[in-house]
Amino acid sequence: xxxLTPKHATNFLPKAYDSFAKxxxxxxxxxxxxxxxxxxxxxxxxxxxxxxxxDLGCGNGRLNKFLRNENxxxxxxxxxxxGFDISKELLEEAKINNTQYEKINFIEAGFLDFPEYxxxxxxxxxxxxxxxxxxxxxxKISERxxxxxxxxxxxxxxxEFILTVWNLWEQTKYAPQKKEAFWRSVxxxxxxxRDFIIPFGQKKVKRYxxxxxxxxxxxxxxxxxxxIVDSFLSDKKQNICIRAKKIVHNTENNKFxxxxxxxxxxxxxxxxxxxxxxxxxxxxxxxxxxxxxEMIMECQKNxxxxxxxxxxxxxxxxxxxILWASGLDFLQYKPLFWRYSIGLFMLVWFFVHKKSYPSKLxxxxxxxxxxxxxxxxxxxxxxxxxxxxxxxxxxxxxIQNKYSNSISxxxxxxxxxxISSNESKDLQEIIKNxxxxxxxxxxxxxxxxxxxxxxxxxxxxNTNIKVCIGVGGSFDFLSGQxxxxxxxxxxxxxxxxxxxxxxxxxxxxxxxxxxxxVHYILKHDTI
Numbered sequence: 001x002x003x004l005t006p007k008h009a010t011n012f013l014p015k016a017y018d019s020f021a022k023x024x025x026x027x028x029x030x031x032x033x034x035x036x037x038x039x040x041x042x043x044x045x046x047x048x049x050x051x052x053x054x055d056l057g058c059g060n061g062r063l064n065k066f067l068r069n070e071n072x073x074x075x076x077x078x079x080x081x082x083g084f085d086i087s088k089e090l091l092e093e094a095k096i097n098n099t100q101y102e103k104i105n106f107i108e109a110g111f112l113d114f115p116e117y118x119x120x121x122x123x124x125x126x127x128x129x130x131x132x133x134x135x136x137x138x139x140k141i142s143e144r145x146x147x148x149x150x151x152x153x154x155x156x157x158x159x160e161f162i163l164t165v166w167n168l169w170e171q172t173k174y175a176p177q178k179k180e181a182f183w184r185s186v187x188x189x190x191x192x193x194r195d196f197i198i199p200f201g202q203k204k205v206k207r208y209x210x211x212x213x214x215x216x217x218x219x220x221x222x223x224x225x226x227x228i229v230d231s232f233l234s235d236k237k238q239n240i241c242i243r244a245k246k247i248v249h250n251t252e253n254n255k256f257x258x259x260x261x262x263x264x265x266x267x268x269x270x271x272x273x274x275x276x277x278x279x280x281x282x283x284x285x286x287x288x289x290x291x292x293x294e295m296i297m298e299c300q301k302n303x304x305x306x307x308x309x310x311x312x313x314x315x316x317x318x319x320x321x322i323l324w325a326s327g328l329d330f331l332q333y334k335p336l337f338w339r340y341s342i343g344l345f346m347l348v349w350f351f352v353h354k355k356s357y358p359s360k361l362x363x364x365x366x367x368x369x370x371x372x373x374x375x376x377x378x379x380x381x382x383x384x385x386x387x388x389x390x391x392x393x394x395x396x397x398x399i400q401n402k403y404s405n406s407i408s409x410x411x412x413x414x415x416x417x418x419i420s421s422n423e424s425k426d427l428q429e430i431i432k433n434x435x436x437x438x439x440x441x442x443x444x445x446x447x448x449x450x451x452x453x454x455x456x457x458x459x460x461x462n463t464n465i466k467v468c469i470g471v472g473g474s475f476d477f478l479s480g481q482x483x484x485x486x487x488x489x490x491x492x493x494x495x496x497x498x499x500x501x502x503x504x505x506x507x508x509x510x511x512x513x514x515x516x517x518v519h520y521i522l523k524h525d526t527i
Contacts, residue, residue: 005190006139009197009208013137014086020201021089025060025097032132034164034234034241035066041128041160041243042067042075051079051127054154056111057134058083061094061104068101079103079127084117086110111138111147115154128160133239136165136209139195141329148224155246161226163242168196168211170237181211185335189342192333214240216332219257256360258325258527259296259520260306262315268365271314272374278466279385279437285460287312287452288469290367292319294513295445297520305446308453318366321513324350325521327359333525343522367471371440372478375403384408387436387465389427390415390443391475398479409434415443419454428455432463439468442475 003009017024045051046067055063067077083106085091091106098104107117111134118126129151138144151161168174177196185191194211217240218228226244234241255262271288278286289312299306309315317323324347331339350357375386386403388396388410396410411430416423431439439459441448448470459465476482484490485498500510521527 003197003206003208004188006195006208006210009195009206010137010139013207014088016200016205016207017085017087018089019205020203021087021093023201025090025093028060028062029097031062031066032164032234032239034232034239035063037230037232038162038164038241038243039067039075040230042077045079045127046075046077048079048127050121050125052122052125053077053079053081054114054126054129055081055083056114056129056131056151057137058085058094058106059087059090059132059134061098061106063130063132064094064098064101064104081105082107082118082122084109084114111135111150112143115150118154122154124156126154126156126159128162129155130162132162132164133166135163136168136212137207139208139210141332144220145224148220148226152224152226152246157246157248159246160229161221161244161246163217163221163244164234164239165212165217166209167233167237167240168198168209169194169213174198178211182335185333185338189334189338192331193335194333212240214242217242222262223255223257225255256326258322259299259524261291261296261299261309262312263291263317263322263326263361264314265361266314266316266365268370268373271316271365271370272377274314275374275438275467275469276378281466283466285456285465286314286467287456288314288316288370288467289449290316290318290365290370290470290472291322292366292513293321293517294319294509296322297512297517298446300520302446305449308446308449316365316367316370317361318364319513320350320364321517321521323354323359323361323364324357325527326361327357328521329360329527331522332527336523339522343518347518367469368474368477368484370469371471371474374438375399375406375478379403379406381405385435385437387411387431387434387439388475389431389439389441390448391473391479392481395475395479395481396442398481399475408436415447415451417447417450417454424455428458428462431459431465435464437464437466439465440471440474441468442471442473444472445470448472 053067061083064081064083067075080103083094088108091108094106109117138147177198181196182193185193196209196211197206198209199206214231221228221244225247227247228242229245230243232241255264289309291309299309327346328343331343383406386407388399388407391412393412396412400407400410409430411427418424441452443451452468452470473482477484485495489495489498496510496514499506
């Protein structure tokens with residue numbers, strides 16, 4: 001049997017597993033060694049009668065037997081278990097294998113539709129969800145993301161998701177499937193080199209598998225709002241195993257990852273409100289960054305800068321190139337010919353009809369817009385709490401005069417990254433004496449982000465600063481010293497072209513943020 005698309009192959013899976021259910025079940029009577037390490041969190045809930053464990057892709061129900069077996073590291077789970085699987089025949093095997101246990105419910109459903117079958121009493125009571133050797137059957141990125149969102153929503157706060165997938169890419173015994181996947185991806189653009197077809201049994205019934213990398217799984221989980229608790233490879237690197245925890249505060253702004261940097265799906269109003277909330281909290285200083293394509297390219301040669309951006313609290317999209325890249329995740333692991341052919345077509349689509357473009361991120365939120373919005377909203381009487389650092393000569397002074405109700409002080413002299421210099425110490429004292437709570441830094445990237453990193457400890461321990469934000473040339477735009485591109489250029493994503501016409505000397509930087517960035521995104525397997 002030949003499959004036209006990976007989706008076609010996944011649609012065949014229920015029929016495939018039904019056809020060899022008994023033989024398959026007979027090979028799945030043992031427990032994986034990694035179950036013991038993955039089940040650490042079960043001890044906290046094992047005697048809670050009102051707590052549920054869901055098993056997605058439960059197969060013959062061996063996980064339930066493991067959890068309830070008193071010899072399994074003294075687990076002896078007594079709570080409620082629900083098993084879901086797409087194969088009706090495998091579920092029959094599961095019922096036979098678990099007849100000695102009560103409170104067992106096996107349901108025919110897949111990853112995308114299991115929430116529809118959950119009893120009402122499970123709401124806020126699902127402590128763990130397991131997916132043992134089943135998540136790799138999802139062929140589309142959108143399905144994986146939707147599944148993880150379903151799992152996140154179903155779990156109680158701080159609930160755990162336990163995931164294992166076959167580590168196909170690193171196992172030599174799957175070399176034939178690896179070679180077959182590569183050539184299939186060359187002649188068929190719907191497939192990529194990590195879409196495997198693996199047969200089972202004497203009849204060689206074909207099954208679809210996606211060959212994950214461990215970092216790819218981490219990114220998917222973190223995008224969905226999970227925090228990785230434990231991550232390891234099993235004996236002989238056969239399986240990728242992950243324990244992840246649902247962290248509520250991580251999902252206040254959904255995330256998309258591009259070139260190992262996080263970008264939050266949020267609005268300018270939400271960020272402004274969040275900054276004002278941070279001002280009222282006694283917490284570690286929050287940092288907000290606004291990466292653009294040029295900064296992403298800088299990260300490839302400056303790993304210190306990349307780490308700073310990765311560790312920020314809020315990361316905003318400042319560049320249409322990132323919006324374009326966010327619609328290309330389906331190109332992962334495809335041959336270069338297809339990546340460039342389809343990717344350049346998508347680039348034309350993006351500029352011709354941005355509204356219909358399938359990007360994960362829909363709108364840019366640049367630092368200059370955030371700066372203007374925040375300072376305008378907070379320019380009220382007796383609200384001096386903003387410090388302006390950097391900008392061209394007289395830019396910060398002009399803004400201070402115009403928004404005198406909100407700005408406590410400015411510093412527009414030359415700024416050094418030598419933290420032990422007299423200039424740096426003088427600047428620290430000025431910020432301390434200003435009693436400001438929000439610090440806007442307009443030194444340009446990566447200097448402004450590095451300065452914030454270097455001075456964060458001093459600001460935390462000696463000042464009232466609660467939020468630090470790198471905003472590049474925002475002071476010059478707001479003061480009028482530099483004119484921003486007209487709205488039509490901004491809306492078309494051609495602000496770079498306007499700046500090139502105004503400042504031809506910037507051609508090197510603009511080429512890095514356009515041509516080199518496009519080449520970099522299309523060249524690399526992971527978006």
